[in-house]
Amino acid sequence: MPSMQLMNDLRRIDLNLLVILDALLSEQHVTRAAERLHLSQxxxxxxxxxxxxxxxxxxLVRQGGSLVPTARALELAAPLAEALAQVQALLAPNRFDPASAKRRFRVAMSDYSAAIFLPDLVRVLRREAPGIDLQIIQASREGMVDGVLNGxxxxxxxxxxxMPxxxxxxxxxxxxxxxLVDRDSLAASGTLDLPTYLSRPHVLLEMRGSGTPEIERALTAIRERRHVAISLPHWGVAPQLIRGTDLILTVSSRGLLEIDHAHLLAVPPPFHIPSFAFELxxxxxxGGDSGLQWLIGQVQGVLKI
Incomplete structure (x- = not known):
């Protein structure tokens, strides 16, 4: 922690004076130093x-047509140049070079999120930023928020x-x-009506601490309830539970891009469930962490945003 004496000394110093001193020591000439700094003589x-x-x-003392630094000035020259370089680096924009960066980012996502963009993101990182490591962490919605808040x-x-x-x-x-339903479990029309939806058992994807699922809120709005027969925290195995059963899985549509279309069928819900924004x-x-902002940009890039 700076001492009171140091704070008082710093208040007496105009940083611009040190920039001028650096130019004078380098040029050893007032006119040339003024030209270098775009100042008047x-x-x-x-x-x-x-x-x-x-x-x-x-x-600096005059000797012939130039200014010669004193012993004190010579002592100051090197540390002054170093100090000004450090100040310049401190004030310069935080630049991130992905090709040479060595960092580990801790990113929370569900296996649903991972299936959507993680493979493409990893390929980008291995190609453009091989020194960047990812630690993928699974957490509930509240756990994600708390984790970001506490660092x-x-x-x-x-x-x-x-959001806070x-x-x-x-x-x-x-x-x-x-x-998502088993193809053979629906009527020939291939449509799902509300009575059928409510009469059949359901698979629920839910992590502890994620609050009331959006689907339950939508059903409550129409004064209906469904029976959840299977509840699990992971997306990966869920479609496999549907095949050959009367179970229904109601999930975000992007997670169904690579389902077994020969045996499973994706149909619209028979009631309104509001759409939602998927976010980082x-x-x-x-906000000033250029490395993190670069990573955010790469996620957006693989999703073609």
Whole structure:
């Protein structure tokens, strides 16, 4: 923690004076230093006078047609140049070079999310940023939000209807629901009506702590309920449970892009379930993290946003 004396010393220093001193020590000529800094000669001369007073040393003395640095000035030259370079780096935009970066990002997503974009994302990372590692973490919606808030997660992919003010999101795509049934279990029409939907058992994809499923809220709105026969936290095996049974799986449509169409059938729900935005979420304090923003851009890229 800076001492009070240091704070007082820093208040006396105009950073621009140090930039001028660096130019004077390099050029050893007031006019050339002024031209280099795009300042007038009187302005540089005035700055040199202030520097002499501030540091208690002549710094540069005239010898022939040039200014020669004093011993004190020579001592200052190297650390001054280094300090200015560090300040410049501090104030410069945070640049991220994916080809040379070495980082690990902790990203929360369900296996549904992973199936949609993770393979394509990994191929991009291996090609363009081989030093970037991903740690994929599965969590409930509340767990994702808490993880991003407390810094355990860099990024979360999911559905976030009510976000804390500290978090930022960007939409990836608009999603809607589809019902998956065994092809032989439907009538010849291939349609699913509400009485059939309500009379048959259902598979529910639910992680502990994810709150009331959107489907249950939609059914409550029409004063109906369904019977959940199988509840599981993972998407991967769910379609296999439908084949050869009377079970119904109501899920986000993108997860059904590679189903067994010979035996399974995707049909619209027989009641209204609102569509929703699938999003990426991160903490507002990470807005200046160019590496994280680059990763977000890659996710958007593989989804063609």
């Amino acid at each position: 009187p302005a540089v001369s005035h700055a040199l006078a202030r520097l002499r007073d501030l540091l208690g040393d002549a710094l 355990d997660l860099d990024l979360a992919a999911g559905v976030f209807p009510d 003010a500290e978090l930022r999101t960007t939409p990836l795509f608009e999603e809607h629901y589809t019902c 979420a991160w903490h507002a304090r990470r």
